[in-house]
Amino acid sequence: MTSAETEAPTWTPNVDNPYLQGIHAPTVHESCAFDLEVEGELPTDLFGAYVRNGPNSVFQPRNAYHWFDGDGMVHAVYFRDGKASYRSRLVPTAGLRKEAQAGHALWNGVMGPLNQEGMDLRAKDTANTDVVWHSGKLYALWYLCGEPYTLDPLTLEPTGVDDFGGKRRTTVSAHPKVDERTGEMVWFTLDDFEPPYMTYGVCDRDGKLVHQVPIDLPGVRASHDITITQNYSILHDFPFFQDPELLQKHGFRVARFHRDLPSRFGVIPRRGGTDEVRWFEFEPGYVLHMVNAWEEGDWIVMDGCFQPDPSIRRNPEEGPLASMLAYLRIQTHLRRWRMNLATGECKEEQLDDLNTEFCLPDTLLYGEKTRFSYHQYLPADMHTVEFRALVKYDHEDGSCVRYDYPDGWFASESPYARRVGAQSEDDGYVVTIMMNPDGRSEAWVFDARQIERGSVARVRLPSRVPAGFHAKWIPGERIWTEA
Numbered sequence: 465m466t467s468a469e470t471e472a473p474t475w476t477p478n479v480d481n482p483y484l485q486g487i488h489a490p491t492v493h494e495s496c497a498f499d500l501e502v503e504g505e506l507p508t509d510l511f512g513a514y515v516r517n518g519p520n521s522v523f524q525p526r527n528a529y530h531w532f533d534g535d536g537m538v539h540a541v542y543f544r545d546g547k548a549s550y551r552s553r554l555v556p557t558a559g560l561r562k563e564a565q566a567g568h569a570l571w572n573g574v575m576g577p578l579n580q581e582g583m584d585l586r587a588k589d590t591a592n593t594d595v596v597w598h599s600g601k602l603y604a605l606w607y608l609c610g611e612p613y614t615l616d617p618l619t620l621e622p623t624g625v626d627d628f629g630g631k632r633r634t635t636v637s638a639h640p641k642v643d644e645r646t647g648e649m650v651w652f653t654l655d656d657f658e659p660p661y662m663t664y665g666v667c668d669r670d671g672k673l674v675h676q677v678p679i680d681l682p683g684v685r686a687s688h689d690i691t692i693t694q695n696y697s698i699l700h701d702f703p704f705f706q707d708p709e710l711l712q713k714h715g716f717r718v719a720r721f722h723r724d725l726p727s728r729f730g731v732i733p734r735r736g737g738t739d740e741v742r743w744f745e746f747e748p749g750y751v752l753h754m755v756n757a758w759e760e761g762d763w764i765v766m767d768g769c770f771q772p773d774p775s776i777r778r779n780p781e782e783g784p785l786a787s788m789l790a791y792l793r794i795q796t797h798l799r800r801w802r803m804n805l806a807t808g809e810c811k812e813e814q815l816d817d818l819n820t821e822f823c824l825p826d827t828l829l830y831g832e833k834t835r836f837s838y839h840q841y842l843p844a845d846m847h848t849v850e851f852r853a854l855v856k857y858d859h860e861d862g863s864c865v866r867y868d869y870p871d872g873w874f875a876s877e878s879p880y881a882r883r884v885g886a887q888s889e890d891d892g893y894v895v896t897i898m899m900n901p902d903g904r905s906e907a908w909v910f911d912a913r914q915i916e917r918g919s920v921a922r923v924r925l926p927s928r929v930p931a932g933f934h935a936k937w938i939p940g941e942r943i944w945t946e947a
């Protein structure tokens with residue numbers, strides 16, 4: 465038995481699902497370790513924390529497991545004075561606590577059917593998707609819109625559910641954006657059943673809700689991200705959304721691609737009203753994640769990973785898991801959209817053809833013009849989602865460089881970590897957690913200016929880290945002085 469198997473819950477061999485095996489297998493360990501073994505040398509000007517969220521099922525699933533269903537678990541690697549430490553902890557959501565009392569899973573996952581006696585039509589709020597640092601708090605957030613759970617940044621101990629200064633009345637989606645110039649956090653949330661199908665909001669630098677408005681949408685939508693510029697926020701309305709009748713009557717969340725409808729971006733002033741949203745129409749498709757957006761005169765410029773055809777293509781040979789596996793095989797390319805606020809003109813262009821996602825600029829520069837972004841390469845023929853290469857785009861000259869991970873190693877989302885005393889946009893590091901199916905997990909540090917040369921340091925982690933979703937870099941002075 466490999467170490468990977470021994471660290472997984474005892475029920476995992478009973479479930480035939482590739483997202484519960486290998487690098488995707490959940491772990492039973494919540495770990496803490498200091499002064500970790502390092503291969504190479506950790507730079508002393510790497511000061512801060514790599515924090516990553518991801519799914520980690522505690523109980524055997526009730527229905528066909530989807531990778532997005534697992535309970536949220538946060539992993540953090542801390543870098544200070546050339547040394548590294550590590551912590552991991554489950555997010556003790558209300559749903560997980562209820563299941564712990566029952567001793568088994570209570571909710572079906574997103575493959576449905578979601579409706580069960582005594583339960584609502586939603587999947588369990590797992591808080592498993594994103595981590596965001598704002599107003600001295602570390603949030604764990606869910607992509608289907610849930611409670612903003614807060615964690616102590618150093619111990620990852622739960623500190624509650626944030627109420628945005630006593631004013632929050634809605635859920636919050638994953639992927640809020642923080643404007644470092646104003647300290648504001650810009651967010652949205654969705655409603656699957658009744659208008660407003662989207663709500664847009666802003667919290668001030670102290671975390672207090674200062675603005676919230678309903679957004680007019682024609683129906684239920686599956687928007688996943690939001691971007692900001694200095695003065696505006698950009699909301700998503702893509703023609704790839706769930707069938708509301710199937711969800712409400714039968715409890716199945718089935719998304720369909722409507723090729724006859726445009727992709728629409730709604731530009732709203734930062735604290736604008738419902739009637740101030742201006743919609744711009746583009747080629748139909750879908751976007752999970754945008755890189756960044758900014759203003760150039762009257763133009764809004766936005767880069768993101770565009771899926772021209774998000775329709776679900778099942779492979780019948782994969783049997784009952786075919787739909788779930790098909791949902792996760794995305795075909796994307798880097799695209800740029802331009803929207804002119806004076807003339808209403810729209811432009812869009814494909815910037816590259818490489819299939820990349822989990823794209824991050826220097827997140828301290830959200831809303832400002834950025835030159836570089838760091839992506840994960842996803843091979844088109846993959847069976848399960850595996851990050852196979854780190855790709856660095858130069859959005860100014862259109863070039864890109866890549867580093868293919870060695871055989872057997874797969875990455876996590878890889879944020880840029882600004883070097884202490886950085887002089888320019890890529891004067892720093894790229895940090896990630898790497899997984900190997902043999903059970904090894906390591907934190908790798910790349911020189912952001914030379915990612916193609918591979919890692920400059922590898923930190924051995926004390927226990928296996930399952931493959932996950934979103935990661936952020938939090939500068940050290942925020943964790944060690946603001947908390």
Ligand SMILES: [Fe+2]
Nearest residue numbers: 638688753934
């Ligand atoms: Fe996401």
